[in-house]
Amino acid sequence: MRCFWDDRQRLHAPSGEFFNGAMHPAAEHPGRVDAILAAIGRTEEPVDFGLHPLLQVHRAEYLDFLREAYAHWHAAGRLGDAFPYTFPIAGRRPLKFSRIDADLGQYSFDTSTPIGPATWEAAYWSAQTALAALQAVKSDERTGFALCRPPGHHAGADYFGGYSYLSNAAICAVSAGKRVAILDVDYHHGNGTQDIVMDHDAMVFASIHADPTTDYPFYWGHADESRGSILNLPFPRGTEWSGYEPALVRALDWIEKAEPEMLIVSYGADTHEDDPISHFKLKTSDYAPMARRIAALGLPTVVLMEGGYAVDALGTNVAEFLSGF
Ligand code: OKP
Ligand code: ZN
Numbered sequence: 001m002r003c004f005w006d007d008r009q010r011l012h013a014p015s016g017e018f019f020n021g022a023m024h025p026a027a028e029h030p031g032r033v034d035a036i037l038a039a040i041g042r043t044e045e046p047v048d049f050g051l052h053p054l055l056q057v058h059r060a061e062y063l064d065f066l067r068e069a070y071a072h073w074h075a076a077g078r079l080g081d082a083f084p085y086t087f088p089i090a091g092r093r094p095l096k097f098s099r100i101d102a103d104l105g106q107y108s109f110d111t112s113t114p115i116g117p118a119t120w121e122a123a124y125w126s127a128q129t130a131l132a133a134l135q136a137v138k139s140d141e142r143t144g145f146a147l148c149r150p151p152g153h154h155a156g157a158d159y160f161g162g163y164s165y166l167s168n169a170a171i172c173a174v175s176a177g178k179r180v181a182i183l184d185v186d187y188h189h190g191n192g193t194q195d196i197v198m199d200h201d202a203m204v205f206a207s208i209h210a211d212p213t214t215d216y217p218f219y220w221g222h223a224d225e226s227r228g229s230i231l232n233l234p235f236p237r238g239t240e241w242s243g244y245e246p247a248l249v250r251a252l253d254w255i256e257k258a259e260p261e262m263l264i265v266s267y268g269a270d271t272h273e274d275d276p277i278s279h280f281k282l283k284t285s286d287y288a289p290m291a292r293r294i295a296a297l298g299l300p301t302v303v304l305m306e307g308g309y310a311v312d313a314l315g316t317n318v319a320e321f322l323s324g325f
Helices: 007-011 031-040 060-075 100-106 119-139 168-176 191-197 241-257 284-295 311-323
Strands: 002-004 017-019 022-024 143-146 180-184 203-210 230-235 262-267 301-305
Touching (some): 168 180, 168 191, 168 203, 180 191, 203 241
Parallel strands (some): 180 262
Antiparallel strands (some): 017 022
16 A cells, blocks of 8 residues: 655644643654654655645635744744634634734634644645545555644634644545545544535545544534534444444445545544543554455545554554555
8 A cells, every 4th residue: 555644744843732721742743653654664755736725625814824823923922832812602704813813713723733833834745645645546546545644634624623734634535526435533523524524515424433522522523413414423432342343334334325436534543542632442453354344345545644642552553454455
């Protein structure tokens, strides 16, 4: 399987994240990729597909903001990474501000996702890496893997959050130019992908994730958000493979009925039992069977990296998953 990665993705190195009333070390740090690269072997660099595919998904104003945000923050005399502190929970609309703090809040939904000097560059190349894997799958490969970092499934058309800035999965799906199903098996609900799928006719989205009544991102991922193009299957903390597998079968059946021509998998290894911020109980040995079930759909498949924070197990978990294809 061809694997894609760009070293510029390493440049995003968040100083920390704020939750539970305090700063914590960033769970989504560059060390994650060292673990994965060591386990998967050779990778290829993406070519530059430019801004056009990003603009098919994201609002131009949002992309301008992301590219310029750190410069504005720095110009305002702020030290360290840019963090929002106030959010338009009601009446969010495209307003013009002359203050970086207002823009940060209108384009984001949490305090876990800082913007540093190289965040735009890393997110840009993360998306290009996804597009390179798509290109490989479109030309000759059955399956391609993009080691995307930062991840993408929490980013919407005009918002960032959940360590995500650009919607790698949706960018891939639109660029595919065909009917695409996105299967999200990260521990957390892919709220950004879901929001974007609602605006695009040729995409369907199925997700198996932690029950948002107890787990991030809380405000999305509930079963009652399911509709024609969306299937949400939330599961309680403590879920093991015995509970997960039937949900996967159900999601795959649902995807099959949607008759997609291509599959994008948002793969998070944070369903693993050792994950420090998540609470499912999957084992390393569950990932190859998981992938074999997905591969049995027989669809051209692009696998995109999302979360996974148990660094000691991360490389093996990713390699196991890819081996199942
Ligand atoms: C990103 B991905 C941690 C609070 C911050 C942010 C989670 C982002 C997950 N206790 N939570 O889906 O892996
Ligand atoms: Zn996650």
